[in-house]
Amino acid sequence: MSQPTSHDTSFDALASVPWDGRAILLVDLDAFFASVEQLDHPAWRGKPVIVGGDPDKRGVVSTASYEARKYGVHSAMPSSTARRLCPDAVWTEGHFDRYREMSNKVMAILHDETPHVQQVSIDEAFMDVTPTGVNREHPILIARRIQERVEALGVSCSIGIGTTKAVAKLASDMDKPRGLTVVTPGSEANFMAPMPVRALSGIGASAEKKLREHGFETLGDLAATDDDEIIKLLGKTGAVMLERARGLENAPIENDDEVKSVSNETSFAHDLTERTDIEAAIATMAAKVGRRLRRKGLAGTTLALKVRYADFSVRSVQRPLPAPSDDEFLFRHMLSDMLDELWQQGMALRLVGVAVTGFDDDGHDADQLKLFDDDAGETVSKSHKDLQTATDKVKERFGEGALRYGRELRMHGTGTGSSSKNPADYK
DNA sequence: TCTGGGGTCCTAGGACCC
DNA sequence: TCTGGGGTCCTAGGACCC
Numbered sequence: 001m002s003q004p005t006s007h008d009t010s011f012d013a014l015a016s017v018p019w020d021g022r023a024i025l026l027v028d029l030d031a032f033f034a035s036v037e038q039l040d041h042p043a044w045r046g047k048p049v050i051v052g053g054d055p056d057k058r059g060v061v062s063t064a065s066y067e068a069r070k071y072g073v074h075s076a077m078p079s080s081t082a083r084r085l086c087p088d089a090v091w092t093e094g095h096f097d098r099y100r101e102m103s104n105k106v107m108a109i110l111h112d113e114t115p116h117v118q119q120v121s122i123d124e125a126f127m128d129v130t131p132t133g134v135n136r137e138h139p140i141l142i143a144r145r146i147q148e149r150v151e152a153l154g155v156s157c158s159i160g161i162g163t164t165k166a167v168a169k170l171a172s173d174m175d176k177p178r179g180l181t182v183v184t185p186g187s188e189a190n191f192m193a194p195m196p197v198r199a200l201s202g203i204g205a206s207a208e209k210k211l212r213e214h215g216f217e218t219l220g221d222l223a224a225t226d227d228d229e230i231i232k233l234l235g236k237t238g239a240v241m242l243e244r245a246r247g248l249e250n251a252p253i254e255n256d257d258e259v260k261s262v263s264n265e266t267s268f269a270h271d272l273t274e275r276t277d278i279e280a281a282i283a284t285m286a287a288k289v290g291r292r293l294r295r296k297g298l299a300g301t302t303l304a305l306k307v308r309y310a311d312f313s314v315r316s317v318q319r320p321l322p323a324p325s326d327d328e329f330l331f332r333h334m335l336s337d338m339l340d341e342l343w344q345q346g347m348a349l350r351l352v353g354v355a356v357t358g359f360d361d362d363g364h365d366a367d368q369l370k371l372f373d374d375d376a377g378e379t380v381s382k383s384h385k386d387l388q389t390a391t392d393k394v395k396e397r398f399g400e401g402a403l404r405y406g407r408e409l410r411m412h413g414t415g416t417g418s419s420s421k422n423p424a425d426y427k
Numbered sequence: 428t429c430t431g432g433g434g435t436c437c438t439a440g441g442a443c444c445c
Numbered sequence: 446t447c448t449g450g451g452g453t454c455c456t457a458g459g460a461c462c463c
Binding site: 052053058059060061062076077078079080081082084085121235236237259260261262263264265266267312351353355 | 428429433435
Binding site: 062075076120121122123124201202203204205206207237302314315316317318320 | 455456457458459460461462463
């Protein structure tokens, strides 16, 4: 099936045929982080640019510009590999506030076209532009206008159009950058049939292995299969994958902006083996999570600690908080106990992570936690809450590195330096 | 080559309740 | 003395996504 590109006049012919069915768009920003860097640094345009973590500190590639991809560099690749493949690339650890700002501008354009927008990540969104009584504009015309408006911001996007989310997503991957790929109603099965099962959103490395072991190579194989066999193999998601592969998926476009967890984790440049270092790292992460919770106005009911050992295996524990909380001092206190379940003297930790979950009802009420007993049996009052508030204000004004609590200072020399938002923690 | 960080969702087993 | 069944909640682990 040959698809015209967005510059191809044959789109005009396609757009003259009324669209019969749901019209789902998947808008995907091209090499987004790298493109923003090239927009902001004219000298980097036309050059390989890699946004990612430090190659010497266990970093990975976040985004590679198209110039860098020619060398085989891609997202999630270890930075050390990327450096070997493309030693002359421009490197940056990223400027996430700036990416968020650009993303918001793009999302505003999408919302300007229709309220039916589902943002799936910082650089991707589904839209439902099904022609209705009020707005009968052809989806192709909408997509082309979106591409023009996004380019006016200085970045570009690729768009897939289809009758389901899965089809739109697959279509958007067909032609990048600046691609527009249309799968007309009724042609879904032919479009998907030759694709490998792994291409489908929801089928990862594990499901692919199972499917291949049972002789399923393509989405066509999958679509033609007896349901029971796939459900036995993949469980509940098997049923979902079958619907997707058959072009029958009916999932709506819905904007679910409810936050379900807030977390922070760090892989260390070198494994940590000392309790004081591990606790200092945990204190830093607890502080970041606490501050982000307060900024979002959230208080969670469950606290989780995760570690990755030197052998790369992962373990985690979670505990209910005594009341909905955003209080890093409480977090730190509990995390210290929780660490005992995951770590003993002599163990090396590659990663530690802290997460808070459980924001059940809208009724966020961190103030329920004004009183609690600390180790010494003393009642801790509002005072440390005031300290947190004051600390938040200093950090808002002067940056994350401006102020840290005593125990956090032990973090010196242990981090990966993976975040440019927070360089002082790792120097 | 040596493997990030921020998330969401599913599963299986155990506790607990009726 | 031998021993249900269903529902729900919690926990830990894992798959998956960008």
